[in-house]
Amino acid sequence: MHDLLHTAASTPSSWVTRFAPLIASGGAILDYACGSGRHARWLAQRGFRVEAVDRDGIALQLLQGLPKVTTREADLEGEAWPYAGRQFDAVVVTNYLCRPYFGHLLTVLRPGGVLIYETFMLGNERFGKPSNPEFLLRPNELLERLRGDWTIVAFEQGEVQSPRPAAVQRICAVRGHAATLVLP
Numbered sequence: 001m002h003d004l005l006h007t008a009a010s011t012p013s014s015w016v017t018r019f020a021p022l023i024a025s026g027g028a029i030l031d032y033a034c035g036s037g038r039h040a041r042w043l044a045q046r047g048f049r050v051e052a053v054d055r056d057g058i059a060l061q062l063l064q065g066l067p068k069v070t071t072r073e074a075d076l077e078g079e080a081w082p083y084a085g086r087q088f089d090a091v092v093v094t095n096y097l098c099r100p101y102f103g104h105l106l107t108v109l110r111p112g113g114v115l116i117y118e119t120f121m122l123g124n125e126r127f128g129k130p131s132n133p134e135f136l137l138r139p140n141e142l143l144e145r146l147r148g149d150w151t152i153v154a155f156e157q158g159e160v161q162s163p164r165p166a167a168v169q170r171i172c173a174v175r176g177h178a179a180t181l182v183l184p
């Protein structure tokens, strides 16, 4: 059972692995609220430079010394938001939501940058945690937040069975009006 849990925690999301090929080769990626860094690790192994940020310094230790990974211990919900003025080629967010800073987060993507976002939505309370509506996306919420200067590549919402039963919402979008994209 321990091995199964470990595998689930270290296996990258198929939403992230599917859309990573849209990111500029060797580009700089922010793994936001990275936890133990399953995506930072996977992306760095594919030649991307990754900044992995989380408030959990113990989880970040698992990433110390990995080639192409920089770790940063920071509070992403405090008064001094740590990424003002920074730009990345992509941002990956999974299983994390902080609505007050959602708009800030979008500003770190350069034009042409790729947002890959997947987290729980309303309805997940039937399956377990998170169940607090503060941490659950509303129907269509990611889509509605990216109206305007974004090219939506893919959007999904609903119940999934794997890696465990959950209600999720996920989006992949490119900042700006991208010319025809080659879909991965």
Ligand SMILES: C[S@@+](CC[C@H](N)C(=O)[O-])C[C@H]1O[C@@H](n2cnc3c(N)ncnc32)[C@H](O)[C@@H]1O
Pocket: 009, 032, 033, 034, 035, 036, 037, 038, 053, 054, 055, 056, 059, 074, 075, 076, 077, 078, 093, 094, 095, 096
């Ligand atoms: C459910 S985990 C998801 C980890 C990773 N994204 C993944 O999917 O494997 C949520 C992460 O958000 C981080 N987190 C929660 N609140 C935070 C905050 N205020 N500042 C920075 N990180 C935070 C937690 O430490 C935790 O690692």
